[in-house]
Amino acid sequence: MDENSSARLKRRLLGVVYRIGLFLAMLTICLPGLWIVISSLRPTVEIMAKPPVWIPQEISFDAYVAMFSGIGKGGIPVIEYFRNSLIISVTSTVIAVAIGMAGGYAFARYRFRGKSSVFLGLMLTRTVPGIALSLPLFFLYVRLGIIDTHFGLILAYVALNVPFTIWLIDGFFRQVPKDLAEAAQIDGCTRWQAFWQVEFPLAGPGIASAAIFAFLTCWNEFALASQLTRSVSAKTLPVGLLDYTAEFTIDWRGMCALAVVMIIPALTLTYIVQKHLVGGLTSGAVKG
Amino acid sequence: MATVTLTKLTKRYGTVGIVHGIDLDIADREFIALVGPSGCGKSTTLRMIAGLEEISAGSIEIGGRVVNDLPPRSRNISMVFQSYALYPHMTVRENLGFSLKIAGAAKEDMERRVAEASAILGLDTLLDRRPSQLSGGQRQRVAMGRAIVRDPDVFLFDEPLSNLDAKLRTQMRTEIKKLHAKVQSTVIYVTHDQVEAMTLADRIVIMRDGHIEQVGTPDEVFRRPATRFVAGFIGSPPMNLHEATIDDGQMVFASGERLPLPGQFKANVATGDKVVFGLRPDDIYPTGHGISSGGAADVHQIELPITVTEPLGNETLVFVEFNGTDWVTRMLNPRPLRPGERVAMSLDMSQAHLFATETGKTLRS
Numbered sequence: 001m002d003e004n005s006s007a008r009l010k011r012r013l014l015g016v017v018y019r020i021g022l023f024l025a026m027l028t029i030c031l032p033g034l035w036i037v038i039s040s041l042r043p044t045v046e047i048m049a050k051p052p053v054w055i056p057q058e059i060s061f062d063a064y065v066a067m068f069s070g071i072g073k074g075g076i077p078v079i080e081y082f083r084n085s086l087i088i089s090v091t092s093t094v095i096a097v098a099i100g101m102a103g104g105y106a107f108a109r110y111r112f113r114g115k116s117s118v119f120l121g122l123m124l125t126r127t128v129p130g131i132a133l134s135l136p137l138f139f140l141y142v143r144l145g146i147i148d149t150h151f152g153l154i155l156a157y158v159a160l161n162v163p164f165t166i167w168l169i170d171g172f173f174r175q176v177p178k179d180l181a182e183a184a185q186i187d188g189c190t191r192w193q194a195f196w197q198v199e200f201p202l203a204g205p206g207i208a209s210a211a212i213f214a215f216l217t218c219w220n221e222f223a224l225a226s227q228l229t230r231s232v233s234a235k236t237l238p239v240g241l242l243d244y245t246a247e248f249t250i251d252w253r254g255m256c257a258l259a260v261v262m263i264i265p266a267l268t269l270t271y272i273v274q275k276h277l278v279g280g281l282t283s284g285a286v287k288g
Numbered sequence: 289m290a291t292v293t294l295t296k297l298t299k300r301y302g303t304v305g306i307v308h309g310i311d312l313d314i315a316d317r318e319f320i321a322l323v324g325p326s327g328c329g330k331s332t333t334l335r336m337i338a339g340l341e342e343i344s345a346g347s348i349e350i351g352g353r354v355v356n357d358l359p360p361r362s363r364n365i366s367m368v369f370q371s372y373a374l375y376p377h378m379t380v381r382e383n384l385g386f387s388l389k390i391a392g393a394a395k396e397d398m399e400r401r402v403a404e405a406s407a408i409l410g411l412d413t414l415l416d417r418r419p420s421q422l423s424g425g426q427r428q429r430v431a432m433g434r435a436i437v438r439d440p441d442v443f444l445f446d447e448p449l450s451n452l453d454a455k456l457r458t459q460m461r462t463e464i465k466k467l468h469a470k471v472q473s474t475v476i477y478v479t480h481d482q483v484e485a486m487t488l489a490d491r492i493v494i495m496r497d498g499h500i501e502q503v504g505t506p507d508e509v510f511r512r513p514a515t516r517f518v519a520g521f522i523g524s525p526p527m528n529l530h531e532a533t534i535d536d537g538q539m540v541f542a543s544g545e546r547l548p549l550p551g552q553f554k555a556n557v558a559t560g561d562k563v564v565f566g567l568r569p570d571d572i573y574p575t576g577h578g579i580s581s582g583g584a585a586d587v588h589q590i591e592l593p594i595t596v597t598e599p600l601g602n603e604t605l606v607f608v609e610f611n612g613t614d615w616v617t618r619m620l621n622p623r624p625l626r627p628g629e630r631v632a633m634s635l636d637m638s639q640a641h642l643f644a645t646e647t648g649k650t651l652r653s
Contacts, residue, residue: 140568179373180373180375181368182340182369185360185385187366187434188361188438189361190359197386201377202376
């Protein structure tokens with residue numbers, strides 16, 4: 001075999017190995033999700049079986065039907081939970097992104113006293129585990145009378161997300177050359193117009209990704225929500241999962257079904273927005 | 289179209305001064321180049337005129353109107369950036385028409401003016417592309433088109449050619465000159481490249497450390513540099529400059545070598561004065577191979593050893609040793625020379641320059 005054909009063979013073999021490796025990696029990542037979907041469709045006996053039953057023997061949508069059947073028939077107030085989750089997540093995301101845009105822009109574009117310490121301070125707040133805040137927040141909220149309200153959770157989530165959105169959006173505004181806003185101002189824009197006409201569209205993909213991250217954080221958050229909400233009027237979907245636990249039993253199938261219901265909107269949103277997350281939009285603006 | 293007047297224009301960042309109270313009058317339709325090494329304050333001056341940088345003191349008038357505190361959009365200027373600063377999310381057409389859109393111009397008017405500008409710059413076929421799909425030269429043209437469309441009082445150029453390769457730079461230089469002839473507006477052009485300044489400008493402003501060293505036509509700054517700095521900055525290869533002390537009508541150099549004092553400076557110096565002697569490469573040449581070929585009256589002959597030669601085809605740069613350093617000289621109609629060879633050199637002293645060592649100012653009266 002000559003040198004060229006052995007090199008060609010080696011390249012093909014490497015390609016196959018690469019694909020197998022990739023498949024295994026993706027399988028590992030996707031397996032928990034897949035397992036939840038499967039578990040939501042089969043009886044608890046099969047879920048708990050030892051050794052595990054890999055291929056479901058019996059598929060049914062009973063858990064989903066039961067979930068929406070109302071209280072007393074194995075149902076939970078899933079519509080209310082969904083509404084609470086949506087209101088809290090969307091509102092807090094919008095606020096966190098708005099603050100993140102203002103803050104990120106300021107950090108990217110202006111020089112001011114104490115800039116780096118303020119930035120570091122914001123980042124340090126991320127080092128505090130959310131669960132450690134739950135008890136102090138609980139006492140505070142009880143005193144303020146905002147326990148078990150949408151407002152209380154929105155406030156907590158905005159505070160949780162703002163440092164992150166500022167940090168992320170700052171990075172994206174830094175990538176938009178300063179010259180562009182200056183050129184826009186010379187072309188007749190006010191500072192405000194220059195921002196909306198030029199800088200905002202260019203940082204758009206970054207702002208969208210910050211929004212997704214913020215939304216998913218709120219949507220999936222459990223620790224704080226479980227402490228700060230009590231009733232159907234404020235409980236979010238992750239807290240709603242606890243409705244499937246009773247004193248001696250856990251309805252794993254129901255829990256998995258609710259988890260699927262939770263995943264679907266998050267997945268859809270990410271899918272819609274990710275198309276807009278194309279990088280390299282600023283290429284060609286300036287020589288580079 | 290407008291005049292531009294800078295009066296005691298100053299820029300400070302805290303206690304650090306960048307531009308130290310410069311005065312400059314720019315005539316209507318004049319092409320003026322601000323030139324100087326990096327950090328000399330030329331870009332800052334331009335940005336102050338544009339309104340992108342606040343002024344610390346002094347005033348700026350455009351067309352007789354004081355614009356000190358007006359935002360950029362109210363100054364009726366346009367600017368071409370070094371980075372081009374094209375809007376990447378817009379097509380060439382949208383880039384060109386952006387200022388008109390912001391001003392709320394009618395659609396037909398906008399289309400007509402974009403078409404005019406693209407015709408001048410040959411952008412017709414590129415109108416629907418985005419900046420990322422253009423070459424460097426094309427982007428440069430779009431940036432200029434965007435400036436033209438606004439029909440401004442003053443064009444500001446901030447090192448517009450420094451991102452282009454050498455060939456394209458020469459080409460675009462010619463285009464800018466043609467453009468100025470066509471649109472006939474006041475132009476302020478910042479560059480660190482003295483060749484650009486010399487070829488394009490009606491007048492050149494040479495800046496250094498936030499001060500203006502000299503303002504003059506290209507011919508003036510080349511032939512009659514006001515300071516030692518200007519003498520060294522303008523001209524390529526640069527002027528040969530050597531410190532000397534005057535002694536009885538002669539210049540004595542550090543190495544002990546002597547040259548006669550050029551006639552035109554005799555009245556302005558006395559024995560013991562410390563001076564800087566300057567002579568351009570064109571005014572030193574192997575005897576018989578120069579521009580004036582020994583025809584001038586004030587030519588001094590001296591024999592010097594050759595260190596290196598750089599043949600350029602029609603001429604050769606000959607480096608000769610004088611006063612312990614290399615002197616660049618220009619040989620026309622070259623003949624072969626060997627390093628180490630001693631050749632008779634002609635020094636055209638009528639073209640010599642003399643500056644006071646202490647102040648750096650010319651001793652020409």
